[in-house]
Amino acid sequence: MQSLANVSANGGIALGGKVVCDGFLSNAAVRVQTHIHADHMTDFESSKGFQTILMSEPTKDLLVVELNAELAYRSNVIAIPTGQLYEIEGCRIELLPSGHMLGSTQVSVTLPDGSRVAYSGDFNWPLNEVIRTDVLVVDSTYGSPDRARRYSQSEVNDRLIELVLRQLGQGAVHIKAHRGTLERALEVLDGATQVPIIATPKLCKEVDVYRKFGYQIRPLLDISSEDARHYLTEGQYLRLYGIGEGDLFGLENGTAINLSAFMASSTDPVLELSPRAFSVAMTCHADFDGTLRYIEATGAQHVITDNYRGGHAVELAIAVRSQLGIDAAPSQSRPGRYWGE
Numbered sequence: 001m002q003s004l005a006n007v008s009a010n011g012g013i014a015l016g017g018k019v020v021c022d023g024f025l026s027n028a029a030v031r032v033q034t035h036i037h038a039d040h041m042t043d044f045e046s047s048k049g050f051q052t053i054l055m056s057e058p059t060k061d062l063l064v065v066e067l068n069a070e071l072a073y074r075s076n077v078i079a080i081p082t083g084q085l086y087e088i089e090g091c092r093i094e095l096l097p098s099g100h101m102l103g104s105t106q107v108s109v110t111l112p113d114g115s116r117v118a119y120s121g122d123f124n125w126p127l128n129e130v131i132r133t134d135v136l137v138v139d140s141t142y143g144s145p146d147r148a149r150r151y152s153q154s155e156v157n158d159r160l161i162e163l164v165l166r167q168l169g170q171g172a173v174h175i176k177a178h179r180g181t182l183e184r185a186l187e188v189l190d191g192a193t194q195v196p197i198i199a200t201p202k203l204c205k206e207v208d209v210y211r212k213f214g215y216q217i218r219p220l221l222d223i224s225s226e227d228a229r230h231y232l233t234e235g236q237y238l239r240l241y242g243i244g245e246g247d248l249f250g251l252e253n254g255t256a257i258n259l260s261a262f263m264a265s266s267t268d269p270v271l272e273l274s275p276r277a278f279s280v281a282m283t284c285h286a287d288f289d290g291t292l293r294y295i296e297a298t299g300a301q302h303v304i305t306d307n308y309r310g311g312h313a314v315e316l317a318i319a320v321r322s323q324l325g326i327d328a329a330p331s332q333s334r335p336g337r338y339w340g341e
């Protein structure tokens with residue numbers, strides 16, 4: 001099955017001979033960009049020069065903010081509406097939302113002989129719509145039984161609100177998360193507090209894209225603005241950090257909250273590191289059980305677990321075989337340098 005679909009050495013997911021997702025392969029006419037996280041952006045510049053690049057409309061807008069405005073005008077970078085098919089050389093490509101972050105998609109390719117190969121992309125669970133396929137390459141970020149979570153994300157939301165409101169009583173609250181997770185947290189917090197929310201100009205622009213696509217988030221304050229400087233001296237505000245936008249350790253005042261399910265316990269979503277530092281298990285990935293339910297729902301008869309990202313490909317393949325009775329193997333690619341974004 002690894003001849004029909006596989007993960008290449010640089011992390012690109014090959015679906016049939018003509019399509020690659022989230023990486024560059026010189027023989028593929030099309031690259032599908034499932035979402036904007038760094039572990040899926042490898043060799044994007046090479047693809048820009050040589051391939052047709054397909055993505056959802058929100059992903060294109062987010063990439064224009066992230067990379068440069070020039071991307072908006074390139075004829076080989078194509079945003080396709082949800083549910084619309086794209087045909088090339090006898091292959092039909094379809095993108096469906098994957099619930100992981102704004103714009104993220106699952107990808108299915110129907111080959112000229114009618115057989116179907118697909119890539120889950122990073123996904124959340126449950127989902128309204130799941131791709132149906134014969135062969136599936138699946139993300140393995142939480143593909144280990146010890147990555148099961150005994151609490152729901154709505155419980156996590158409630159605990160986050162409770163924690164933020166409590167800590168705001170003592171001054172500023174600084175929140176850091178991966179893109180997508182941060183905006184989900186903002187939506188959760190937006191109705192709960194009226195304090196100003198301060199972020200870098202780039203993050204402000206990014207949040208504008210989320211708002212354009214329906215997220216209920218009030219406009220953020222640009223940290224370089226006069227208003228923001230005023231609030232920064234007042235003490236009660238939320239300050240947001242994307243990954244790569246500074247370190248929360250060693251803050252002089254206020255509370256640091258890191259949103260990540262990576263170190264979290266399976267029973268309690270809030271981890272207190274000190275009275276002023278917390279980790280909250282907010283994530284946009286399905287957990288172990290959700291991953292198995294997703295695989296079942298695709299109807300796949302052959303599963304390839306992505307060994308480039310996430311680090312649980314072998315355990316997941318074993319579980320798919322033993323618990324679902326579906327043929328499964330890890331991709332032959334070696335682990336990449338990114339983990340689980």
Ligand SMILES: [Zn+2]
Pocket residue numbers: 037039040122309340341
């Ligand atoms: Zn990822």
Ligand SMILES: [Zn+2]
Pocket residue numbers: 035037100122340341
């Ligand atoms: Zn991701």
